[in-house]
Amino acid sequence: MNFQPPYPRPHVRKSSFLLRFLRGWNSWIDVLFERSYSMKMGKISQPGMDIFMVNDADWVRRILGDAHAYPKHKLMHRMLEPLLGTSIFTTNGDLWERQRRLVEPAFAQARLRLVFALMADSVAGMTQRLDEVADGRSYEVDGEMTYVTADIIFRTILSETLEESAAKEIYDAFLEFQHHAQRAMILMIYRLPPVYSAWASKRAAKKIRSILSGIIARRMAERDSGQGSARQDILAAMMDAVDPVSGDRFTYEELVDQVCMLFLAGHETSASALTWALYLISQCPHLQDQMLAEIQAAVGERDFELSDIKSLPTVGNVFRETLRLYPPVGFFVREAAQTQCIRDKSVKEGSPILISPWLLHRHRTLWERPDEFDPDRFDTPAGKESSKCAYIPFSKGPRVCIGAAYATQEAVLILASIVRRYRVEADPGHVPKVVGRVTIRSGNGVRVRLQRR
Numbered sequence: 001m002n003f004q005p006p007y008p009r010p011h012v013r014k015s016s017f018l019l020r021f022l023r024g025w026n027s028w029i030d031v032l033f034e035r036s037y038s039m040k041m042g043k044i045s046q047p048g049m050d051i052f053m054v055n056d057a058d059w060v061r062r063i064l065g066d067a068h069a070y071p072k073h074k075l076m077h078r079m080l081e082p083l084l085g086t087s088i089f090t091t092n093g094d095l096w097e098r099q100r101r102l103v104e105p106a107f108a109q110a111r112l113r114l115v116f117a118l119m120a121d122s123v124a125g126m127t128q129r130l131d132e133v134a135d136g137r138s139y140e141v142d143g144e145m146t147y148v149t150a151d152i153i154f155r156t157i158l159s160e161t162l163e164e165s166a167a168k169e170i171y172d173a174f175l176e177f178q179h180h181a182q183r184a185m186i187l188m189i190y191r192l193p194p195v196y197s198a199w200a201s202k203r204a205a206k207k208i209r210s211i212l213s214g215i216i217a218r219r220m221a222e223r224d225s226g227q228g229s230a231r232q233d234i235l236a237a238m239m240d241a242v243d244p245v246s247g248d249r250f251t252y253e254e255l256v257d258q259v260c261m262l263f264l265a266g267h268e269t270s271a272s273a274l275t276w277a278l279y280l281i282s283q284c285p286h287l288q289d290q291m292l293a294e295i296q297a298a299v300g301e302r303d304f305e306l307s308d309i310k311s312l313p314t315v316g317n318v319f320r321e322t323l324r325l326y327p328p329v330g331f332f333v334r335e336a337a338q339t340q341c342i343r344d345k346s347v348k349e350g351s352p353i354l355i356s357p358w359l360l361h362r363h364r365t366l367w368e369r370p371d372e373f374d375p376d377r378f379d380t381p382a383g384k385e386s387s388k389c390a391y392i393p394f395s396k397g398p399r400v401c402i403g404a405a406y407a408t409q410e411a412v413l414i415l416a417s418i419v420r421r422y423r424v425e426a427d428p429g430h431v432p433k434v435v436g437r438v439t440i441r442s443g444n445g446v447r448v449r450l451q452r453r
């Protein structure tokens, strides 16, 4: 049985300028109105700046397909810069191309094979911690999903395990960063100086950056003194990578920015998706039975192996459908490099263009029953058609997520490990409150009840 999970009901009409500001202060999703979910293109007029929202599948493909004509907008860079510095996530042009050439090999299939065992070790730690709470009590899963995904990033990128105290420090600092970065962005859109929010987001980012930069400095010193060559993690691949065009490597400062970016892009997104996935399956006991039967048939009681990931199509579809309904990156911002017409609208050079997986994935004319949770939809002709043109949780084109395969491997492993060991039951009365900030999260947490099988 499919069900319709919660999301903020859109307003009937477009909000006025002032209401948009107030509603967007906590969550950009609260600004949306009914037509946002069916229009192909919208325009939001702000003082001194028109922002365009593109939901037309062909235009989305064109925009995402051309990183030169539609580079990333500086707004995104300014929002994330305190944490990510000048990293691949927000740069453009030659600088981005160089960074992409140096980072991409670290995520090649061969390296993903190497990091699978590290992921599995971390998941074993997760189940030990979950055993402590798997007695049917009401349990908030956000913290554990953030912990295990951050620990996986630490192990696979840096060959370090993440202590619980450092994990807590990072978790709290990141919540603080999200909160203030979202507010700084809203203020910048309204041409107001984001004085306090910018300062507070920098303060939170500094805590995370100081934990990571210490480790990188140590690793570079190790390399320079000829030690540590046996490590096969993602940092080693990035330190060794030589740019085939310029012949040079990442400097220390560049590596700090890239690792902070991979840390954020690589754990917060996955933690958001996994938390929502646990909520969704908690509402569907029959689906869990189907997942369990599939896991038992393919894997039984032995340890998971990398080749199992492809033998668990239902688990894979649960992850895909979670990313459709709650895409961790709810929107991205590009800009028009030249003045032009997009559909019937004149878009000036430099105007921000928003592309929103949140809206595209729930578009009234592009999906059947868009608000329903239905993992089987990806096996139907209609679902396959919709996902071809209107499914972009990892974006598309030259700037597609570098970590898509890594994230899928990790998420299927975590979900399958949880379902094999526990029944994930609903916590009656708990309804998550969807909040759109840097990622899409629940403002009141996600609570379920775990029961050991």
Ligand code: HEM
Pocket: 088, 089, 090, 100, 262, 265, 266, 267, 269, 270, 273, 323, 327, 328, 329, 332, 333, 392, 393, 394, 395, 398, 399, 400, 401, 402, 403, 404, 406, 407
């Ligand atoms: C469920 C998990 C994930 C989701 C939904 C996700 C989603 C995305 C999206 C939508 C973008 C494009 C953003 C834009 O165009 O502004 C992106 C870019 C990126 N992601 Fe992910 N991501 C996930 C996990 C990861 C992981 C695990 C890593 C690495 C460890 C990673 C690394 C990156 C990088 C480096 C980019 C920038 C690529 C570029 O601009 O060239 N992501 N991701």
